[in-house]
Amino acid sequence: MAIIPKTNRRDFLKMAATASGGLLLGFHWASADATSASMEVISDAANIPLGAVDFNSYLSIAPDGIITIFSPNPELGQNIKTSFPMIVAEELDADWTNVKVMQAPLDTKKFERQVTGGSGAIPHSWERLRKAGATARHMLVEAAAKRWNVPATTLVADKSIVQHIESGRKLSYGELAAEASNVAIPTDVKLKDIKDFKLIGTPIRNVDNHEMITGKPLYGLDFYREGMLFAMIQRPQAFGMKIKSVDAAAAKGMPGITAVVTFKNNVAIVGKSTWQVNKARKVLKVEYEAEGAIESTLDHDRLFKELLESKDAVVKRxxxxxxxxxxxxxKVISREYQCPFLSHAPMEPMNFFAHVRADGAELIGPTQTPEMARNETAKLLGLSPEQVTVDLTRLGGGFGRRLKADYVLEAAELSSIVKAPVKVIWTREDDMTGGSYRPAVRYRFEAALDTNGNMIGYKLKGVGINAGNTTREDNFPSGAVENILIESVEHKSPITTGAWRAPITNFLAFAEQAFLDEVASAVKQDPIAFRLALLDKAKQSPVGAVKYDIDRMKAVITTAAEKSQWGKKKDVAQGFSVYFSHRSYVAQVAEISMKKGKPVLEKIYAAADCGVVVNLSGAYQQVRGGIVDGLGHALYSNLTFKDGVTEQKNFNTYRLIRMKEIPEIDVHFINNGIAPTGLGEPALPPTGGAVANALFKATGKRLYNQPFTKQEELKGVNLGERL
Known part of the structure; x- marks a missing residue:
């Protein structure tokens, strides 16, 4: 097993020779088998305008050597727009400095899985992208071999150049592009040995860095089209309420306002600028009435206690x-853990542009699921999906919120009503009160111990509000305990919920790892040794299905222990946590020291196994970002309800972590040579458990609920505050 040192921060479609002599190579991301396609003539393959030609995802090579790669998946900060092209360029043996990356629009006939979610993009496309690059390289080498009348085996390709080893003759990819377009497309290509990678595994700057830093228009909020209208929508702030009456007279009389529209359970103010629309919204008078039960956080506390005693639980394992x-x-140990609702709180509030015409609809904006946006819009407007186009902007955060299409449908329906192109923009208050929260959940864990301290029984019961399955029943320690029962109960509520980064596991991991730590303490075993013993048991004498990789989990555990010098440091309390999610494994050690009688979180070590690391820089940022996200929400964030209304409406009352509260983070990757297994979410779940377990070591106090800083055990304490 090798450790990568820490760092900071399909198919080919032979299209045609271009008018200027360049080679255009398209590849279908649904498969990696090459097929022929009709020819298209492009005058400048290096600067193909987005959407100008009906392409799928493709690779183009221009006579000047510029290589253009379209990336189809939505980019929200997970680095996919850089990583996908890196994979193609690696097998192509391209000179990265001559690679241009462009965002592709939605095209379900040519692309597959144009989705950002579930940390699944790289695992899904890994082999497809490699074959795409390798196929292009093969064709270029064959073209050079034909020109020089030498065997292709005597040639090598490197940094966009094909060289004849014996004579030293060289040709650039640009010089070979036209001839390569006439080479037969191979039915099979040989991929590189991972040990021969030159680009993959290195730190590469995000391809959008310059545009982001210099404020170029990349995001949905940046999008503007001459003549479009702006809209804001007044939605019921209390869940379970409906419109009773609307007085829009004052709003309609405000400068720049073109329409006030009531549709569904919403009232939209439409105008010529966001400022004018926002001012008019403030004088709008809407009266609401109860439509159903109105819930409060207090009701949820009572509800959770009742549901934990419910006999109607669904047995998951x-x-x-x-x-x-x-x-x-x-001996039996029983503990309960509870988490609140959370807002997704993306930095870029929800927004989307729609232009509905008689012959179809055009959608532009930030979405994690462009196909869903298209299909639901088509259904809403009575169109065929082929009549709806979707262009993607970069997303200023999503975390699962933009998996939904509600905000897209608002724009589409409004545009159809006012007969004009409209951009709907949410305010931060709209975002906080508009729903689709992380579900509130409560867990009860129980462990049965024999006289020797062995865990012979394990129970987990999860209850959640609109949470679906509150458990991950096949995760560790399932398979390692002879007798196990895992159940789930769901309560239906008018409060809308949705996937929130690392769904369910974002809190379940804390509860599980905190509980296992407490069990280990009760039997006087080292927390890491306790977990390793359970893993050994699952490998030697598995009970039922074991659906996690025991060796991979053990590798991150032992690496985290080694890098943090587990148990060998003085004057520092260490807490451990490990979790498997989204096909990857992350172990963490948190360190807390006492300063002036108060605990301070100083450092977090992380060992991650996500298979082959594509972009070391991007991977580091994913782990670091996941830890910061998990830490901040575990410590501070809390969304409560009173009479169905959220009590937190902006960042002055909804607390997020601050830069000064972020501890040092030391990241290490396991290089085991397996195909990538996902990294956008796996680093978040273990963080809360590691921190809580370190706090126990430091203070003797156990934490059972989040956010930690709202608990009596941390009264007057800010773990992230540097003294």
Whole structure:
């Protein structure tokens, strides 16, 4: 096993020779098998305007050597717009300095899985992209071999140049592009050995860095088209309320306002600028009435207690004889953990542009699921999906919120009503009160121990509000305990919820790892040794299905322990956590020191196994970002309800982590040579558990609920505050 040192921060479609002699190579991301396609003539392959030609994702090579790669997946900061082209360029043996990357629009006939979510883009496309690059390289080498009348085996390709080894003759990809377009497309190509990678595994700057830093228009909020209208929407702030009456007279009389429209359960103010629209919205008078039950956070506390005693729970996994194990146990440990609703709070509030015409609809903006946006818009407007186009902007955060299409449909429906292009913009208050929150959940964990301190029984019951399955029943320690029962209960509520970064596991991991730590303490075992023993048991004598990779999990555990010098440091309390999610494994060690009698979080070590690391710089930022996100929400964030209304409406009351509160983060990757397995989410879940377990070591106090800073155990304490 090798450790990568820490760092800071399909198919080919042979299109045609271009009018200027360049080679255009398209590839279908749904498969990696090459096929022929009709020819297209492009005058400048290096500067193909987005959407000007009906392409799928493709690679083009211009006579001047510029290589253009279209990236189809939405980019929200997970680095996909840089990583996808890196994979193609690696197998192509391209000179990265001559690569241009462009965002592709939605095209479900030519692309597959144009989705950002579930940390699945790289795992899905890894082999497809490699074959795409390798196929192009093969064609270029064959073209050079034909020109020089030498065997292709005597040639090498490197940095966009093909060289004849014996004579030293060289030709650039640009010089070979036209001839390569006449080479037969191979049915199979040889991929590189991972050890021969030159680009993959290195730190590469994000391809949008310059545009982001210099304020170039990249995001949905940046989009502007001459003649478009702006709109803001008044939505019921209380869940379970409906419109009773609307008085829009004053708003309609405001400067720049072109329409006030009531549709669904909303009132939209439409005008010529966001400033004018926002001012008019403030004088709009809307009266609401109750449509159903109105919930409050206090009701949820009572509800959770009732649901935990419910006999209607859905059994998600059951191994062995759980009742007998607990009946005969020498000791039973039972603990409960609870988390609140959370807002996604993306830095860029929700927004989308729509232009609905008689012959179709045009959508432009930030979405994680462009196909869903297209299909739901088509259904809403009575169009065929082929009549709806979707162009993607960069997303200023999503975290699961932009998996939904509600805000897209608002823009589309409004445009259809006012018969004009419209851009709908949410305010931060709209975002905080508009729903689609992380579900509130409560867990009860129980462990049955025998006289030797062995865990012979394990129970987990999760109850959640619009959470679906509150558990991940096949995750560790399932498979390592003879008798196990995992159940889930869901309560339906008018409060809307949705996937929030690392769905369910974002809190479940904390609760599980904090509980296992407490069990280890009760049997007087080192927390890491306790987990490793359970993993050994799952490997030697598995109970039921084991759906996680034991060796990969052990590798991150031992690496985190080694890098943090687990148990060898003085004057520092260490807490451990490990979790498997989205096909990857992350172990963390948090360190807390006591300063002036108060605990301070100083450092977090992380060992991650996500398979082959594509972009070392981007991977580091994903782990670091996941840890910061997990830490901040575990410490501070809290969304509560009173009479169905959120009590937090902006960042003055909804607390996020601040830069000065971020500890040092030391990241290490396991290089095991397997295909990539996802990294956008796996680093978040373990963080809360590592921090809570370190706090126990430092103070002797256990934490059971989030946010930590709202708990009595941390009254007057800010773990992230540097003294």
């Amino acid at each position: 059951k191994d062995g004889d759980v009742d007998t194990a607990f009946k005969n146990a020498a």
